Amino acid sequence: MTSLDSATSAAAAAELPDVSQLVVGVLGGTGDQGRGLAYRLAKAGQRVIIGSRSAERAAEAAAGLGLGVRGADNATVARESDIVIVAVPWDGHGETLAALREELVGKIVVDCVNPLGFDKQGAYALTPEEGSAAQQAAALLPQSRVTAAFHHLSAVLLQDPEIESIDTDVLVLGDERAATDLVQALAARIPGMRGVFAGRLRNAHQVEALVANLISVNRRYKAHAGLRVTDV
Amino acid sequence: MTSLDSATSAAAAAELPDVSQLVVGVLGGTGDQGRGLAYRLAKAGQRVIIGSRSAERAAEAAAGLGLGVRGADNATVARESDIVIVAVPWDGHGETLAALREELVGKIVVDCVNPLGFDKQGAYALTPEEGSAAQQAAALLPQSRVTAAFHHLSAVLLQDPEIESIDTDVLVLGDERAATDLVQALAARIPGMRGVFAGRLRNAHQVEALVANLISVNRRYKAHAGLRVTDV
Numbered sequence: 001m002t003s004l005d006s007a008t009s010a011a012a013a014a015e016l017p018d019v020s021q022l023v024v025g026v027l028g029g030t031g032d033q034g035r036g037l038a039y040r041l042a043k044a045g046q047r048v049i050i051g052s053r054s055a056e057r058a059a060e061a062a063a064g065l066g067l068g069v070r071g072a073d074n075a076t077v078a079r080e081s082d083i084v085i086v087a088v089p090w091d092g093h094g095e096t097l098a099a100l101r102e103e104l105v106g107k108i109v110v111d112c113v114n115p116l117g118f119d120k121q122g123a124y125a126l127t128p129e130e131g132s133a134a135q136q137a138a139a140l141l142p143q144s145r146v147t148a149a150f151h152h153l154s155a156v157l158l159q160d161p162e163i164e165s166i167d168t169d170v171l172v173l174g175d176e177r178a179a180t181d182l183v184q185a186l187a188a189r190i191p192g193m194r195g196v197f198a199g200r201l202r203n204a205h206q207v208e209a210l211v212a213n214l215i216s217v218n219r220r221y222k223a224h225a226g227l228r229v230t231d232v
Numbered sequence: 233m234t235s236l237d238s239a240t241s242a243a244a245a246a247e248l249p250d251v252s253q254l255v256v257g258v259l260g261g262t263g264d265q266g267r268g269l270a271y272r273l274a275k276a277g278q279r280v281i282i283g284s285r286s287a288e289r290a291a292e293a294a295a296g297l298g299l300g301v302r303g304a305d306n307a308t309v310a311r312e313s314d315i316v317i318v319a320v321p322w323d324g325h326g327e328t329l330a331a332l333r334e335e336l337v338g339k340i341v342v343d344c345v346n347p348l349g350f351d352k353q354g355a356y357a358l359t360p361e362e363g364s365a366a367q368q369a370a371a372l373l374p375q376s377r378v379t380a381a382f383h384h385l386s387a388v389l390l391q392d393p394e395i396e397s398i399d400t401d402v403l404v405l406g407d408e409r410a411a412t413d414l415v416q417a418l419a420a421r422i423p424g425m426r427g428v429f430a431g432r433l434r435n436a437h438q439v440e441a442l443v444a445n446l447i448s449v450n451r452r453y454k455a456h457a458g459l460r461v462t463d464v
Binding site for chain 2 (some may be wrong): 123127206210229
């Protein structure tokens, strides 16, 4: 598909910042999504620390990943990282972030949490009081640089060492250009991925909620669906 | 990109129904989105009638399109069509549909309306009382077969006769398989497009709202963004 090939060059030409020296922390790094992201970023050469409420569980998960990944309790991870990916379950999202407010001052926070409910008919979107998980993070962390990204990645694909390249764009949202540029650059470190700016945090809800639709896609087509933005 | 090529074959292999003999009505067919869709479907060989509150304006717009497109008032269009695409402005959506309840009994209704607000910072999602425009349609039209689709198409690309193929998937939502299959087949009539089932109507809000994000994408990248679902 020529349009996507040229699109990739166009994104590359956007001259995103160099993030290769930044330390990336992953809160909730022992869950499937967090562990998968940590694996992909470490494999791409990024220094990664995964966090958990229990430092011991984090260290175990880090040892399982190898690639120089370290594990620590969430507070240590927040303190020692430049970019902090929030991959905790929605249930506990607010509580976890509120407890890390000081450690996260000045940090780039990347919320990738999808507030979803499940019933017999499948997944459906929950609407947080603040509008979205990302807006809740921004409300709880007024001195952090909050962005939202990495919502639509298949944890199965992320964790599969046989898969070299992941065919998806990463929609990156945020209100500060320098922060979203860094997160786009981080996404682009992973082979196959591209970071695409997709609006302000006030438009994060639908990006988070769209995971419910991708779950429907996956069920119908037995797939691990991702998204590409065309004409970019 | 091999994955999308194989994806297209996979979708084709899904054996969607033949919709080539069905009459497609477009309510709001004099607006950019409706006219663009009418043009593409007529060009693909579909019989198309565009509707407007004013039969005269509809007839004028139809004459402008050529390709055998007819124009009529909304009620006539609803009555004479098998599949009715709702492309009216959000402001007036409920009123228009409530007035057509009888004409739309038994019809496949395809809602493609995106409830958005605009301010200095750009577009943002509105949340209809029923959850989404599509759910409002379903509530107002209990005897119609309501689906949602065609939200993410660029009216500019749709209307540009120089463009032969439109590089995007169409997310199709609905609670009745036979209806969503027909709408997927209709989307696949347009070169470049593919209809992908993406969940029940209760998950329509985020698909509608995502247009706010695509507007941000278009501003940042000077693009006419569309979406592809990967691994399908």
